[in-house]
Amino acid sequence: GQQVMQIPQYQHVQEGEDFTTYCNSSTTLSNIQWYKQRPGGHPVFLIQLVKSGEVKKQKRLTFQFGEAKKNSSLHITATQTTDVGTYFCAGTKTTDSWGKLQFGAGTQVVVTP
Amino acid sequence: SAVISQKPSRDICQRGTSLTIQCQVDSQVTMMFWYRQQPGQSLTLIATANQGSEATYESGFVIDKFPISRPNLTFSTLTVSNMSPEDSSIYLCSVKTSPYEQYFGPGTRLTVT
Numbered sequence: 001g002q003q004v005m006q007i008p009q010y011q012h013v014q015e016g017e018d019f020t021t022y023c024n025s026s027t028t029l030s031n032i033q034w035y036k037q038r039p040g041g042h043p044v045f046l047i048q049l050v051k052s053g054e055v056k057k058q059k060r061l062t063f064q065f066g067e068a069k070k071n072s073s074l075h076i077t078a079t080q081t082t083d084v085g086t087y088f089c090a091g092t093k094t095t096d097s098w099g100k101l102q103f104g105a106g107t108q109v110v111v112t113p
Numbered sequence: 114s115a116v117i118s119q120k121p122s123r124d125i126c127q128r129g130t131s132l133t134i135q136c137q138v139d140s141q142v143t144m145m146f147w148y149r150q151q152p153g154q155s156l157t158l159i160a161t162a163n164q165g166s167e168a169t170y171e172s173g174f175v176i177d178k179f180p181i182s183r184p185n186l187t188f189s190t191l192t193v194s195n196m197s198p199e200d201s202s203i204y205l206c207s208v209k210t211s212p213y214e215q216y217f218g219p220g221t222r223l224t225v226t
Contacts, residue, residue, distance in 0.1 A: 033213065033214070042218065042219050043156065043205075043217045045216055045217075048214055088155065088156070090156075092213075098144065098161060099144070099209060099213075099215075100161065101158070103156045105154075106155050
């Protein structure tokens with residue numbers, strides 16, 4: 001089964017609101033990556049997190065990696081219609097030397113103007 | 114980052130036939146991956162294709178069904194053999210450009226009738 005769990009699977013947001021999507025792994029991760037997939041598009045790399053407790057920001061997006069390196073979150077402030085899409089987290093297990101990614105189920109974000 | 118192209122971008126195929134998908138990268142990369150994404154679902158890794166060695170398949174995927182070639186550091190092919198409607202999906206190639214960054218091609222949308 002899926003070892004990287006992501007919630008919520010669906011998020012309906014009013015434009016201007018904030019929201020957060022969460023990612024949890026059953027095993028310790030060496031790193032976690034976040035992707036955005038627009039409808040009809042392919043996953044686009046957003047960011048990678050490597051260090052325990054790491055926090056990175058990209059404009060209105062804040063990414064966090066948990067202290068135990070088993071969870072991560074993506075927080076978007078002041079949501080815009082351009083934020084529509086599905087956000088995936090993907091982690092690499094510490095035991096995987098090739099760095100294969102295990103994807104979460106994704107959070108589909110719908111923004112209402 | 115990397116610029117990745119895939120051919121064909123989409124195809125409609127008849128049951129029992131085979132389709133070969135090409136993936137071209139604009140720079141030399143050691144590790145390439147092939148994923149499948151069924152409609153509305155997350156990404157599932159099919160296999161890892163390293164140049165100079167046999168592809169390594171994930172559980173549930175076999176070489177007879179999904180043969181892969183990796184003749185050089187910028188190119189790979191995935192063949193979907195003896196197709197059935199259950200193979201209808203988006204097939205994506207991906208490359209690793211650094212230990213923690215992975216980029217995806219635009220995908221091949223396959224419909225099997």
